[in-house]
Amino acid sequence: MMNLFADMHRKVHETLREMQAAGELPADLDLKNVAVEPPRDPAHGDMATNAAMVLARPAGRRPREIAERLAERLAADGRIASAEVAGPGFLNLRLAPDAWRALVPAVLAAGPDYGRSGMGAGRKVNVEFVSANPTGPLHVGHTRGAVFGDALANLLDFAGWQVTREYYINDGGAQVDVLARSAYLRYLEANGREVAFPEGTYPGDYLVAVGEALKERYGDRFVDAPEEEWLDLFRRFATERMMEMIRADLAALGVRMDVYFSERSLYEGGRIEETLEKLREMGLVYEGVLEPPKGRKPEDWEPRVQTLFRSTAFGDDVDRPLKKSDGSWTYFAPDIAYHYDKILRGYDALIDVLGADHGGYVRRMKAAVAALSEGRVDFDIKLVQLVRLFKGGQPFKMSKRAGTFITLRDVIDEVGPDVTRFVMLTRKNDAPLDFDFEKVLEQSKDNPVFYVQYAHARISSVLRKAEAAGIDVSDAALGAADLSVLDDPAQLELLRRIGAWPRTVELAATHHEPHRIAFYLYDLASAFHALWNRGNDDPTLRFIDADDVPGSRARIALARATGVVISSGLGILGVKPVTEMR
RNA sequence: GGCCUCGUAGCUCAGCCGGAUAGAGCAACCGCCUCCUAAGCGGUAGGUCGCAGGUUCGAAUCCUGCCGAGGCCGCCA
Numbered sequence: 001m002m003n004l005f006a007d008m009h010r011k012v013h014e015t016l017r018e019m020q021a022a023g024e025l026p027a028d029l030d031l032k033n034v035a036v037e038p039p040r041d042p043a044h045g046d047m048a049t050n051a052a053m054v055l056a057r058p059a060g061r062r063p064r065e066i067a068e069r070l071a072e073r074l075a076a077d078g079r080i081a082s083a084e085v086a087g088p089g090f091l092n093l094r095l096a097p098d099a100w101r102a103l104v105p106a107v108l109a110a111g112p113d114y115g116r117s118g119m120g121a122g123r124k125v126n127v128e129f130v131s132a133n134p135t136g137p138l139h140v141g142h143t144r145g146a147v148f149g150d151a152l153a154n155l156l157d158f159a160g161w162q163v164t165r166e167y168y169i170n171d172g173g174a175q176v177d178v179l180a181r182s183a184y185l186r187y188l189e190a191n192g193r194e195v196a197f198p199e200g201t202y203p204g205d206y207l208v209a210v211g212e213a214l215k216e217r218y219g220d221r222f223v224d225a226p227e228e229e230w231l232d233l234f235r236r237f238a239t240e241r242m243m244e245m246i247r248a249d250l251a252a253l254g255v256r257m258d259v260y261f262s263e264r265s266l267y268e269g270g271r272i273e274e275t276l277e278k279l280r281e282m283g284l285v286y287e288g289v290l291e292p293p294k295g296r297k298p299e300d301w302e303p304r305v306q307t308l309f310r311s312t313a314f315g316d317d318v319d320r321p322l323k324k325s326d327g328s329w330t331y332f333a334p335d336i337a338y339h340y341d342k343i344l345r346g347y348d349a350l351i352d353v354l355g356a357d358h359g360g361y362v363r364r365m366k367a368a369v370a371a372l373s374e375g376r377v378d379f380d381i382k383l384v385q386l387v388r389l390f391k392g393g394q395p396f397k398m399s400k401r402a403g404t405f406i407t408l409r410d411v412i413d414e415v416g417p418d419v420t421r422f423v424m425l426t427r428k429n430d431a432p433l434d435f436d437f438e439k440v441l442e443q444s445k446d447n448p449v450f451y452v453q454y455a456h457a458r459i460s461s462v463l464r465k466a467e468a469a470g471i472d473v474s475d476a477a478l479g480a481a482d483l484s485v486l487d488d489p490a491q492l493e494l495l496r497r498i499g500a501w502p503r504t505v506e507l508a509a510t511h512h513e514p515h516r517i518a519f520y521l522y523d524l525a526s527a528f529h530a531l532w533n534r535g536n537d538d539p540t541l542r543f544i545d546a547d548d549v550p551g552s553r554a555r556i557a558l559a560r561a562t563g564v565v566i567s568s569g570l571g572i573l574g575v576k577p578v579t580e581m582r
Numbered sequence: 583g584g585c586c587u588c589g590u591a592g593c594u595c596a597g598c599c600g601g602a603u604a605g606a607g608c609a610a611c612c613g614c615c616u617c618c619u620a621a622g623c624g625g626u627a628g629g630u631c632g633c634a635g636g637u638u639c640g641a642a643u644c645c646u647g648c649c650g651a652g653g654c655c656g657c658c659a
Contacts, residue, residue, distance in 0.1 A: 087602040324657035359586040360654035533623035
């Protein structure tokens with residue numbers, strides 16, 4: 001797989017080892033911090049290495065001296081056009097145009113696999129996301145988490161991990177009893193009773209159908225029955241229905257989970273006790289009394305003995321309760337058992353995608369996972385900040401379906417899944433996101449979705465027109481094109497961006513940051529639009545020139561390669577590329 | 583009181599495991615369509631990277647303290 005940055009990184013390291021073998025550098029140097037990166041200022045070349053500065057002190061040499069020796073050796077490589085020492089000891093490398101051009105046939109041959117990385121080495125990672133309570137439709141906040149988690153899963157897959165997408169169904173707590181009671185009210189309503197929805201029940205319309213379905217199944221059997229008779233039945237039924245709705249919501253967004261894991265199943269199998277017992281043996285679970293929170297003392301605080309998790313041993317500021325006063329578990333206890341289950345399933349890495357309001361929860365969960373996996377499992381928690389909705393610059397709150405909050409469906413109905421997904425990935429996960437229903441549909445440069453799609457559409461248009469003009473645009477024909485005509489700065493710039501794709505994938509995957517893919521695509525599209533417009537000043541730079549078929553083929557090959565990368569990047573974001581704008 | 587996330591151009595935001603003169607879009611100003619989609623492109627102007635220390639050859643980036651915004655801190659998950 002062609003990865004120019006990785007190739008040059010390898011080349012620099014090999015050359016340094018040659019210098020060690022030749023006695024020009026001490027044999028025991030640690031090369032770990034020697035990097036090959038694109039310089040911030042393109043005037044400094046295509047790639048730069050800090051080798052001389054990093055090694056100067058341990059080698060006991062002057063940086064520029066090391067850099068000069070290294071430059072001499074590197075200059076012998078045909079791919080490297082120049083190697084210049086600059087500044088405090090940087091070595092700036094400029095690649096020969098042919099090295100960049102070689103990307104085109106490589107990309108065409110690899111197709112959608114260009115940029116795929118072996119970094120994950122087939123290790124198993126579990127990405128848990130959405131995990132909304134099964135008590136109603138998904139709302140905007142869930143939508144962002146869903147898009148983020150799914151794109152992250154795609155990204156890790158592309159980077160060579162074996163990925164499981166998982167949804168944790170919170171069907172064990174008090175909230176599903178509330179759901180059952182709310183469904184019961186709708187059931188009474190379906191049976192012709194007048195009902196009121198007291199505080200603490202769910203009044204949303206989405207339960208009307210559930211009430212009717214319950215009537216269909218049970219008639220009026222439970223209308224005057226006491227709660228014990230119907231609660232369990234109704235809870236099961238309503239939860240099932242809510243999960244169907246949630247699955248459908250996710251499907252509408254293009255998200256497919258591999259595993260739906262039920263919290264309740266943990267209660268039934270005695271798994272919670274088992275997990276806590278293990279922690280107790282480690283001395284991390286004990287019976288104790290908690291200090292009241294400082295500065296914000298609850299009115300009814302009474303010290304009492306309860307089951308606690310010693311998260312302070314992992315840097316948390318206080319130990320965390322596992323049981324409520326009525327003896328039932330807090331949400332934290334089943335969560336520990338759930339994560340233990342994931343550990344036992346053999347994952348090398350776990351990722352939780354949570355709303356930002358769960359921030360206080362991160363440390364204790366990491367503590368539990370570190371303890372239960374004995375530090376073997378890499379565990380990352382990504383907090384997703386909230387989404388602020390606007391319409392034409394005005395805050396927007398109305399929902400057609402749920403009344404009180406905007407649902408995922410509201411968003412998709414309004415702008416479609418592709419726009420929703422792309423826009424939600426144009427911000428870092430931990431930054432709040434403004435989502436304007438009008439702006440995201442705008443066909444202009446300040447709308448990144450449009451801008452990237454437009455580039456792809458232009459490329460598709462070039463291919464269509466070329467074909468109509470009788471030029472063979474099969475990948476085989478394009479891959480064999482003589483690319484030496486590609487020597488305009490705009491063409492070389494586009495090649496450089498294409499060359500940066502594998503590196504972008506690896507960085508994004510390492511940091512668990514799919515937004516980097518969206519920003520990369522914007523830059524790539526920008527380089528393409530710039531080249532496109534160069535054709536206005538200089539007609540020889542237009543992609544198609546009927547009088548110059550070989551040259552056209554070279555330029556079209558470059559466009560095609562760009563299209564492959566855009567399409568592949570959009571694939572990670574879960575967005576379908578368009579072939580024409582409407 | 584403590585913990586978490588954040589603070590970068592007038593606005594919205596990038597900034598790779600520390601790297602050389604801090605970037606993009608919008609808004610402002612000046613240009614580019616007899617030409618594959620101008621739904622686009624080029625240029626000018628605009629920043630004490632919240633503040634103060636520290637580590638380092640080198641800090642927007644790492645560490646400490648402070649200021650500011652949001653979130654969380656036993657029986658909601």
